[in-house]
Amino acid sequence: MGYVRGILKRLTLLICVFMIQADGRRLKQPRCPAFCTCTKDNALCEGATIPRSFPPDVISLSFMKAAFSEIPKESFIHTPALHLLLFTTNSLDTIHEDAFIGLPHLEYLFIENNQIKSISPHAFRGLKTLIYLSLAYNNLRSLPKNLFNGMGALTKVDLRGNQLNCDCDLKWLVDWMYYSNATVDPTSCSSPVLLQGKMVTDLVPQSFDCITAEFAFYQTLKFQSISVEAFTFGNDQYVVFAQPFTGQCSFLEWDHVEMVFRNFDVIDSISTVICKPLVIDNQLFIIVAQLFGGSHIYKRDISASKFIRIQDIDILKIRKPNDVETFQVDGEFFFVIADSSKAGSTTVYKWNGNGFYPHQALHPWYRDTDVEYLDISGKPHLILSSSSQRPVVYQWSKGTKMFERRTDIPDMEDVYSIKHFKVKGELYICLTHFIGDSKVMQWDGSMFGELQTMPSRGSMVFQPFTVGKWQYAILGNDYSFTQVYRWDTKQGRFDPFQELNIQAPRAFSPVSIDNRGFLLASSFKGNAKIYEHLIIDLSN
Numbered sequence: 199m200g201y202v203r204g205i206l207k208r209l210t211l212l213i214c215v216f217m218i219q220a221d222g223r224r225l226k227q228p229r230c231p232a233f234c235t236c237t238k239d240n241a242l243c244e245g246a247t248i249p250r251s252f253p254p255d256v257i258s259l260s261f262m263k264a265a266f267s268e269i270p271k272e273s274f275i276h277t278p279a280l281h282l283l284l285f286t287t288n289s290l291d292t293i294h295e296d297a298f299i300g301l302p303h304l305e306y307l308f309i310e311n312n313q314i315k316s317i318s319p320h321a322f323r324g325l326k327t328l329i330y331l332s333l334a335y336n337n338l339r340s341l342p343k344n345l346f347n348g349m350g351a352l353t354k355v356d357l358r359g360n361q362l363n364c365d366c367d368l369k370w371l372v373d374w375m376y377y378s379n380a381t382v383d384p385t386s387c388s389s390p391v392l393l394q395g396k397m398v399t400d401l402v403p404q405s406f407d408c409i410t411a412e413f414a415f416y417q418t419l420k421f422q423s424i425s426v427e428a429f430t431f432g433n434d435q436y437v438v439f440a441q442p443f444t445g446q447c448s449f450l451e452w453d454h455v456e457m458v459f460r461n462f463d464v465i466d467s468i469s470t471v472i473c474k475p476l477v478i479d480n481q482l483f484i485i486v487a488q489l490f491g492g493s494h495i496y497k498r499d500i501s502a503s504k505f506i507r508i509q510d511i512d513i514l515k516i517r518k519p520n521d522v523e524t525f526q527v528d529g530e531f532f533f534v535i536a537d538s539s540k541a542g543s544t545t546v547y548k549w550n551g552n553g554f555y556p557h558q559a560l561h562p563w564y565r566d567t568d569v570e571y572l573d574i575s576g577k578p579h580l581i582l583s584s585s586s587q588r589p590v591v592y593q594w595s596k597g598t599k600m601f602e603r604r605t606d607i608p609d610m611e612d613v614y615s616i617k618h619f620k621v622k623g624e625l626y627i628c629l630t631h632f633i634g635d636s637k638v639m640q641w642d643g644s645m646f647g648e649l650q651t652m653p654s655r656g657s658m659v660f661q662p663f664t665v666g667k668w669q670y671a672i673l674g675n676d677y678s679f680t681q682v683y684r685w686d687t688k689q690g691r692f693d694p695f696q697e698l699n700i701q702a703p704r705a706f707s708p709v710s711i712d713n714r715g716f717l718l719a720s721s722f723k724g725n726a727k728i729y730e731h732l733i734i735d736l737s738n
Contacts, residue, residue, distance in 0.1 A: 228253055251276045257303075260284040268292040269321075275300035284308040291337070293321040301325065308332045310356075317342060327351050334383070335359030343370045343737075346380075353380050361388040362398060366408035366736035372401045408737040411668060413682060413696055413717055413729040417458055421448065423720035428709040429475040431482045431498070435711050436462060437718055438484070439726055440473045447473035447486055452711045459728060465496055465505050474522040478531050478549055485511075485533055487519035493535070495554060509553050511535070517542035521615070525571040527578050527594055532557065536566040536582060544569065544582060546601065558600050560592065568615035574625065574641060579604070581627070583613040589629070607639070607646055619662035621669055621685060628671055630660040636673055638692060650691050652681065661706045665715045665731045670695070672717075674703030680719075700727060 230236035230253060233245030240258040243249065246265040257279050264285075271294050274280065280301050286308065295318040298304065305327055314336035322328070322345065329351055338360040346352055362368060364387035375382055375398075384399040393405065423439040430436070437459065439448045447465040452458075465473065465486060472487040482498035484505060493511040498504075518539035525532055531549040544566045548557035560582065568583040578594035580601055588610050592601035607613075607629075615630045625641040626649065635651040652660075656676030663670055669685035671692055680700045683692035701724030708731075709716050715731035 248273045254279065256280070258282040258284075260286070261288055262286055264288045264290070266290065268294060269297040270294050271296045272299055273297055278302060280304050282306040282308075284310075285312055286310045288312050290314060292316045294318050295320045296323055297321050299324045302327065304328055305351075306330045309336070311335045313337050315339070317345065319343065319345060322346070322349060325349055330354045330356075332356035333360065337361075339363045339388075340365075340367050341371055343367070344374075345371075346374060352378075354383075355380060356383040357385045357398065358383050360385050363387070363389045364393045364396070364398060364401065364405075365390055366406055368398075369403065369406045369408055369737035372398070372405065373403050375399065376403055406737065408735055410734050410736055411665070412732055412734060413698065414732050415727065416716065416730040417728040419450075419459070419726040419728065421726060422722060422724065423448075423704070423726050424470075424722055425472050425705045426707045426718045426720040426726070427473065427475055428707045428718065429477065429482075431475070431477055432480075432500075435709060436475075437707065437709060438473045438475060439720055440470045442469055442471055442489070442722075445470050445488075447484060454712065457712075463503075463505065467491075467494070471519060472522045474524060474533065476524045476531065476533060483508075485522050485524075485535075487511075487516070487522055487535060489518060492516075493519055511547075511554075512545075512556065515543050515545045515556065515559065520566065521568045523569045523571050523580075525578070528596075534560075534569050534571070534580065536569040538565050538567050538585070540565060560601060561590075568613075570616045570618055570627075572618040572625070572627075575643075581607075581616050581618075583616050583629070585612060585614075587611075589613050589616055605645070610637070614658055615660065617660065617662055619664070619669060619671075621687070621690075626662075628660040628662050630654070630657050630673075632657055636660045638671070652683070652692070659703060659705055663706065663708045663717075665708055665710075665717075666733075672698075672706050674700065674706070676702050698729070700724070 228251040231249035234241050234243040236253060239255050241252050241256045242260045244264050259280055267289050278300055281303055283304060290312040291314055304325055307328055310332050319342035328349055334356045340363055362385055382399055384397040387393045387396050421441055422443055424442050425440040428437045435452055437450045441448055445468045447470060449462040450459040451462040453460045467486050467488055468491040469489040471489055474485040476483045484496045487493045492513040493516055494507050495509040496505040497508045499506050516535050516537050518537055519535050520538040521536040523534050532546055534546045536544050543559045543562040545556055546558040547554040564584045565586045566582045566584045570581045572579055580592040581589055583589045589607040591604045593604040595602050613629045614632055616627050618627045627639050627646060629637045631654050634654055636654045636657055637648055638650040639646040640649045652673050655678040657674055659674040661672050671683045673681045679697040680703050682696040684695040686693050700719050700721055702722035703719055704722050705720045707718045717729045719727045
């Protein structure tokens with residue numbers, strides 16, 4: 199009997215202890231915070247801070263007309279039961295990283311009619327169950343890239359009332375809308391001008407042009423040069439620089455392992471100004487134009503792996519060569535040398551199967567500085583620029599098999615060089631002035647008319663070239679930075695694109711190797727430089 203009474207006494211004691219502990223737990227349960235009104239499962243708060251805890255039954259929490267300006271990190275880590283969270287008509291303007299971490303059951307998040315201007319890229323991290331997100335009627339201009347990453351349950355986003363800048367920084371959102379199952383309540387674009395007024399939901403990834411490029415410095419070549427040419431021979435890519443002070447044609451090849459341009463071979467000469475490659479029937483010829491000692495033609499001897507001199511150019515015709523241009527007409531190979539001396543003659547040479555012979559003297563005494571071969575309306579033409587007359591246009595005659603003078607370009611005195619390019623079938627030329635304005639002109643069917651001017655500050659090269667889908671023109675300046683321009687297809691003109699610091703640039707040549715684009719720049723007073731054309735995705 200005493201044994202039973204002892205057991206009952208111990209049971210009574212245990213029950214009392216349990217009830218005391220339970221009462222203690224009830225006493226420690228969070229109460230409704232100050233500046234909040236709580237019902238069974240809902241809380242509505244005002245005040246200057248976000249409370250750290252709420253009664254355990256609260257699954258819906260709202261902040262209205264609260265004075266806090268930001269949602270700090272881990273603001274709701276102690277309220278994991280929330281299913282709905284609302285911020286409206288507050289002075290809130292910033293949401294920090296991991297602001298909502300620790301809310302594994304949150305399904306609805308409303309941040310409306312606040313002053314939100316800044317959202318951390320990881321503000322919504324951890325909200326894996328969120329179904330509905332409203333950011334309506336804030337001051338948002340953009341949204342951080344991949345803001346919704348990890349939110350696999352998200353099916354509705356409300357962005358109404360924000361003035362979004364629909365530039366490349368927002369392209370990710372259009373991609374997300376395009377490829378996800380979520381719907382978005384639309385807002386209009388406030389910028390850029392081309393998309394102004396359009397609804398974000400009407401945009402597609404193709405609405406954005408976010409791929410751009412830049413020329414990044416890649417390699418220095420420790421020599422001075424006056425011309426540079428890129429060419430292909432035997433399925434390999436080479437470049438050759440003319441070095442007037444050392445009297446060399448310096449050949450470089452691409453090292454596919456080290457990823458640099460390395461020395462390949464040289465042709466020794468005197469006062470070299472041009473090293474022009476010409477490939478005929480798998481034979482490589484190099485026209486070496488010199489200021490002194492005459493000009494010569496070399497041929498690559500493949501078996502001996504060297505260049506051999508095969509021909510001299512008539513020194514009475516070519517006294518001071520300034521440019522060499524190669525071309526084909528009716529399947530026959532030619533080159534023309536522009537002579538800038540008072541007594542020389544710009545001359546066309548033709549390949550006869552064994553060597554090159556003078557085919558036509560265009561004119562003497564005019565001190566030609568440049569010659570450009572181009573196709574105008576399906577017919578071969580040459581344009582000569584000169585220090586003593588306006589640029590002269592010659593047209594090939596099928597009857598005489600000669601170039602005949604056609605016209606000159608009016609109001610364009612003292613043009614140093616002319617280079618041409620085509621965009622969508624339209625023909626343009628770049629004309630270089632040393633001081634003043636260099637010009638871009640367009641062929642109108644009967645004459646070249648001025649399209650655009652660029653300031654020249656000691657310019658001796660205005661070179662158009664293409665890399666991939668882009669048309670560029672680069673204007674060398676001796677007394678300021680070299681200017682790179684890029685063609686705007688919508689406006690039909692060049693826009694300033696980039697500045698390069700090159701000492702006394704004299705020639706440029708693009709080259710494509712291993713799916714990479716490079717721009718080679720010769721320098722008369724400094725080291726030759728190589729730039730790489732890098733593709734940049736502005737939406738990344």
